[in-house]
Amino acid sequence: MFSDNRLPQHISINIFARFLFTSLFLLSGITHFTNVPYYLNLMPEVIPYKLALIWVSGVVELAGALMILFNWKPKLGGWLLVLFLLPVTVVVHGYEMIYAENEVIRALQQAHFLKGFSLIGAALLVTQVGVYQKEKNR
Numbered sequence: 311m312f313s314d315n316r317l318p319q320h321i322s323i324n325i326f327a328r329f330l331f332t333s334l335f336l337l338s339g340i341t342h343f344t345n346v347p348y349y350l351n352l353m354p355e356v357i358p359y360k361l362a363l364i365w366v367s368g369v370v371e372l373a374g375a376l377m378i379l380f381n382w383k384p385k386l387g388g389w390l391l392v393l394f395l396l397p398v399t400v401v402v403h404g405y406e407m408i409y410a411e412n413e414v415i416r417a418l419q420q421a422h423f424l425k426g427f428s429l430i431g432a433a434l435l436v437t438q439v440g441v442y443q444k445e446k447n448r
Contacts, residue, residue, distance in 0.1 A: 331432060334429075353401075354405045370390050385438075
């Protein structure tokens with residue numbers, strides 16, 4: 311296959327892609343603080359310390375997204391998003407996908423569950439390859 315230095319790398323596409331990927335986490339992270347009742351209603355009854363988990367997950371989500379967006383330790387930012395996404399995808403969306411009484415709600419939660427796994431894959435990719443790095447020998 312191609313070596314990394316033979317593939318085209320356009321900084322503008324990279325910045326736009328980082329913005330698109332992180333926009334979901336930035337908006338969601340903000341709403342963890344501005345719309346707490348929404349997140350309280352999403353969480354299954356058996357989960358303890360819901361309010362603390364909402365605040366911590368909001369901070370983790372915002373930190374990870376900002377680290378990737380601004381290319382400051384983006385691999386660590388990717389790990390923070392994985393740390394956020396795994397429990398949310400499995401516990402919140404997985405639980406509702408299985409136990410929701412309404413068929414429409416189950417279908418919506420299945421879509422969120424699958425989206426969560428796709429986002430985990432993208433965040434894991436960031437943990438391995440990072441984001442755009444300007445070549446030093448150009």
